[in-house]
Amino acid sequence: MSLADLPPLREALERHDLMARKSFGQHFLLDLNVTRKIARLAQVGEGDTVIEVGPGPGGLTRALLETGARVVAIEKDSRFLPLLAEVAEVAEGRLELVEGDALKVDDAKAAGGPAHVVSNLPYNVGTQLLINWLTGPFRPLSMTLMFQKEVADRIVAQAGDDAYGRLAVISQVLCEARVVMDLPAKAFTPPPKVASAVARLVPKADPPPAEVIGALERVTAAAFGQRRKMLRSSLKALGGATLCERAGVNPDARAEVIDLAGFLSLARASLV
Numbered sequence: 001m002s003l004a005d006l007p008p009l010r011e012a013l014e015r016h017d018l019m020a021r022k023s024f025g026q027h028f029l030l031d032l033n034v035t036r037k038i039a040r041l042a043q044v045g046e047g048d049t050v051i052e053v054g055p056g057p058g059g060l061t062r063a064l065l066e067t068g069a070r071v072v073a074i075e076k077d078s079r080f081l082p083l084l085a086e087v088a089e090v091a092e093g094r095l096e097l098v099e100g101d102a103l104k105v106d107d108a109k110a111a112g113g114p115a116h117v118v119s120n121l122p123y124n125v126g127t128q129l130l131i132n133w134l135t136g137p138f139r140p141l142s143m144t145l146m147f148q149k150e151v152a153d154r155i156v157a158q159a160g161d162d163a164y165g166r167l168a169v170i171s172q173v174l175c176e177a178r179v180v181m182d183l184p185a186k187a188f189t190p191p192p193k194v195a196s197a198v199a200r201l202v203p204k205a206d207p208p209p210a211e212v213i214g215a216l217e218r219v220t221a222a223a224f225g226q227r228r229k230m231l232r233s234s235l236k237a238l239g240g241a242t243l244c245e246r247a248g249v250n251p252d253a254r255a256e257v258i259d260l261a262g263f264l265s266l267a268r269a270s271l272v
Contacts, residue, residue, distance in 0.1 A: 001090050003065055009057050010189075016083050018057065026077070027188040027196075028056050029120055034187060035063035038198055041180045042118040042144035044069045049115040051140070053102040053129060054122045056080055058087045061095065064118060070094045072110050074102045102129060107138040120146040123192070127151055127167065130201075134174050135213060143201040144180070152179050152197035159259040165227070166220040169263050173208065173216060175201040208264065215267035223255035223263075230254060238270050246272065 009030040046068030055061045055073040088095040117140040126147050155171045157163035171177050181198035185191040226234040232241040232251035244251035247269035
């Protein structure tokens with residue numbers, strides 16, 4: 001038996017009597033044409049290791065395995081493990097199942113080396129997982145991630161956009177980020193109340209050092225935490241107008257109009 005011989009996803013779900021759990025933020029992609037497109041957009045293949053969070057019934061898992069990649073699937077909902085084990089049986093040793101909460105799993109240990117992340121992320125933890133991968137000890141080779149469209153828009157927003165904020169600054173300082181695919185709610189089972197989008201993030205070759213990223217997190221948290229205030233006020237605890245002047249940034253400006261270079265300058269100035 002091979003991957004091609006596996007039953008359709010809907011049939012597998014019915015056989016195992018599985019339904020999506022709202023508490024886990026689950027919405028399933030059952031159209032293999034869609035999951036195969038996501039796998040292509042991820043640009044992974046034979047010899048690559050991929051971490052997938054929240055595989056559920058395994059639609060994206062199957063598509064990733066078809067590329068020849070090795071997949072480490074992290075699933076919190078134990079109901080899906082027997083179904084995923086059936087996929088593992090025909091995956092020729094290239095599917096490893098990890099039962100656990102992705103927010104607590106040691107990704108580096110699970111991957112066993114450099115890895116890409118490709119996931120239809122659970123809506124309720126997607127943003128936190130992205131921040132962890134951007135700033136934590138495990139840095140993926142690339143990330144191809146499905147979010148609510150609102151979150152994807154926040155990742156790629158530019159200074160002056162309504163969606164521009166802390167997530168955009170940290171994501172774009174560390175990665176080249178773009179939205180590569182939009183999906184309507186009807187593409188999922190059950191359909192969520194919002195549209196979704198796939199964002200692809202590729203780490204920059206020469207990112208700022210860790211201490212600057214830490215300072216950037218503090219500066220953006222303060223600036224966007226009070227985004228309607230002038231920087232002289234929102235950054236008061238970090239130096240206010242004096243910090244802005246040292247960084248060459250207008251202290252009367254608001255966070256939403258400061259570009260990446262401006263925030264990096266503020267972060268570096270806060271370390272002096």
